[in-house]
Amino acid sequence: MLSNCALTLMKGSRRDKLVLISDMLQHAAKGVCKTELMYKVGLSSAQLEKYIPVLVRSELLEIENHRSKPVYVTTHKGKNFLDVFERLVRLLN
Secondary structure, three states, X not given: OOOHHHHOOOEXXXXXXXXXXXXXXXXXXXXXXXXXXXXXXXOOHHHHHHHHHHHHHOOOEEEEEEOOEEEEEEOHHHHHHHHHHHHHHHHHO
């Protein structure tokens, strides 16, 4: 779910990459499976496969195993990203 501030960064019907990353991190805050993340954020499987490795390498997202199923969880660094991103958007308004 995008915050009101983040919505202002959207251009037409396409989302800015930072807005998309913010949306992914917000939905993964309490842990989410890949399919649920894909549907909640509104991405295709190919798009999700592009972003997840980048977010994991950047230590914004981590993969935990629950009942032998991968669950994606926002890290502390990812939560800091969300805080900074939200402040930046507010400054731009």
